[in-house]
Amino acid sequence: QSALTQPPSASGSPGQSVTFSCTGTSSDVGRYNHVSWYQQYPGKAPKVMIYEVSKRPSGVPDRFSGSKSGNTASLTVSGLQAEDEANYYCCSYAGSNNFWVFGGGTKLTVL
């Protein structure tokens, strides 16, 4: 069982927006702003899409945005494209005991 809770699946049609949630606790998501989101295609390494809750690395489209409220972080993908179909994992720093914790992942299907 993963430390952070994500819905197992989400879907949307091209052009639509979809938002994923990532629920942690006051010891991880709620306490630190070191929340990241990773995109992973089957058989490939993860790629960071969002870090520090809402920052986008260079090269990541601005269709991807992140936010946080309390113990829950969210990733929104706007203007869905077929290439966005992938697994998305959230991750939070959790202090010196647990260090980094991940969610179980959300599989995004573009209909």
Next chain:
Amino acid sequence: VQLVESGGGLVQPGGSLRLSCAASGFTFSNYEMNWVRQAPGKGLEWVSYISSSGSAIFYADSVRGRFTISRDNAKNSLYLQMNSLRAEDTAVYYCAREPLPVGNTFDVWGQGTMVTVSS
């Protein structure tokens, strides 16, 4: 900028394996590094962290006492010594870099190396 893992394979329960991660394209000695694993069909799991100098090390509860992380900055390499392996350690193991100046995410990942623990 590249990370390349090696050393994975098939090992019997109770056995040992040493993974390596070769870094290139950046000043390895400046960066904090981690191992992250992914069991077949499952999500990501953080395994271990090592500071840039090697002076600070942390482990997930699931591997503490069995796995040892280390690095050789002169060889631009990261290692994971895995002992007393169990079936539940079967996974793809990735090395991942934390960026500067703040290690607030994993910005570079290797392609992964598969470890299978089975008799």
